[in-house]
Amino acid sequence: MFTGEKIAELLEQLGVTHVVTVPDSTIGRWQSAIEERAATRLVRVCREGEAWQVAAGLYLGGATPLVLIQCTGLLESGDAIRNAIHDFGLPLFAIIGYRSYLNQDTIPGDTCLIFTEPTLDAWRIDYRLVSEPAQFDEIGAHRAACGDAGVPGAILLAEGKA
Amino acid sequence: MTATTTTETARTTGMSAKDALAAVHAARGARDIVITTMTPARDWMLLPPTPLDLVFVPSAMGGAPSMGLGLALAQPNRRVIVCNGDGSMLMNLGSLVSIVNARATNLVVIVFVNGTYEVTGSQPVPGAGVVDYAALARAAGFESVHAYASIEEWRSDVRHVIGAPGPTFVSLAVEPVHGQPGPKSPGPARERARRFMEALDA
Numbered sequence: 207m208f209t210g211e212k213i214a215e216l217l218e219q220l221g222v223t224h225v226v227t228v229p230d231s232t233i234g235r236w237q238s239a240i241e242e243r244a245a246t247r248l249v250r251v252c253r254e255g256e257a258w259q260v261a262a263g264l265y266l267g268g269a270t271p272l273v274l275i276q277c278t279g280l281l282e283s284g285d286a287i288r289n290a291i292h293d294f295g296l297p298l299f300a301i302i303g304y305r306s307y308l309n310q311d312t313i314p315g316d317t318c319l320i321f322t323e324p325t326l327d328a329w330r331i332d333y334r335l336v337s338e339p340a341q342f343d344e345i346g347a348h349r350a351a352c353g354d355a356g357v358p359g360a361i362l363l364a365e366g367k368a
Numbered sequence: 369m370t371a372t373t374t375t376e377t378a379r380t381t382g383m384s385a386k387d388a389l390a391a392v393h394a395a396r397g398a399r400d401i402v403i404t405t406m407t408p409a410r411d412w413m414l415l416p417p418t419p420l421d422l423v424f425v426p427s428a429m430g431g432a433p434s435m436g437l438g439l440a441l442a443q444p445n446r447r448v449i450v451c452n453g454d455g456s457m458l459m460n461l462g463s464l465v466s467i468v469n470a471r472a473t474n475l476v477v478i479v480f481v482n483g484t485y486e487v488t489g490s491q492p493v494p495g496a497g498v499v500d501y502a503a504l505a506r507a508a509g510f511e512s513v514h515a516y517a518s519i520e521e522w523r524s525d526v527r528h529v530i531g532a533p534g535p536t537f538v539s540l541a542v543e544p545v546h547g548q549p550g551p552k553s554p555g556p557a558r559e560r561a562r563r564f565m566e567a568l569d570a
Binding site: 223224226247249250251252253255256258259260261262263264265266267268269271285286288289290293294295296 | 422426427428429431434435438439440441442443460462463465469470557558561565568569
C-alpha cells in the first residue's frame, strides 16, 4: 500500500530514531529505505516480544523508538507489552501489519482477523486501522496524538493486496 | 584473564551469587547502568543503590538483555551491564543474536548460572548441568566471552572484563540458594522508570 521511501520519510519527520522490527512480506520491504535514512536506525530482533523490550530500553534511554511487526508477532508479544506499557508505563508506538485483511487467498479463514483487534483492545493500545492509501496521513496524525498524550498506540496496517 | 569452566565444574564449585554481584557492584563505573532481574535482582537490592540501577522487577519473560540492548543503543556513551539468570536467558536466547547484530559495544550480559528457577522454588531449568552458556554466546557471535566458577578469579578480572569493548558475555557459575523468596519490587515501576530517566538526564 505504501512504499518504503514514503514510510521512511514519514518516520524521519516524526522524529523516530530507531525502528525495532521483525519483517513480514509487506513491512519487510521497507527495511532498505529505512536503513538509508541517517536519522533512523533499523534494529533487527529475533522475535516480536523482544522488539517491545528493546523499544522499552530505547525509550528509557531517551530515544524515540517504533516497533514494526506483523500481527502474528503482536499475539506472541503479550508479556512484553504488559511489562513495558503497563508495568513501566512507557508510551510505545507500533506499526502492525494486519495479515490477510485485504485478501485471504493465501490463508483462507486466517484467524488473525479474529484475534488481532480484540488483542489490541485487551492490551489497551489505542489503534487506528489503515486500510487504504488515502489514509496515509492518519499514521502520522495518530503517532503525534499518542505522543502528545503520552499514551501507547498503534497503526494496524491492512495487508494482503499487491 | 579469561577463566573457563565446564558445566560440571559449575554445578559443584560455583561461587556465591551475592559475592559475584558484590564484585560487579565494586567494579562498575559511576556512569554505568546496571539492570538486574530474578535472583540477581534480589541480591543486588541488598547492596547500596544508585540512581542508575534498573531493577527489572516486575519483569517480562527473559526481557532484561533486550531492555539492555535498547538502553545501550540509546546511551552509547554509557556502559550497560545486565545481570541475568540462566532460566531468564533461556527464555530469550535470540537476544544474544540481536545484541551482536546491533553491534552494541557498550553492553555486558552477565548470566548467573545456578541451574534452577530459584525464585519459583528451585525447579531445574531445561538443560541444567549440560548447557554451556559461554559456547552459546560464542555461537551467537560474541567475541568477548568469559566464564568463571571461582570468586577469586572473578574478583580479579571483573573490572577488566566489563571495561573492555563489547558486546561482552560472562557466564558465572553460582551456587543455588534453596528456599529463598523471589525478588520483591522496590516500588512502583512507573515511578522508578521516571526517576531512572531523570538520572540519565542528570
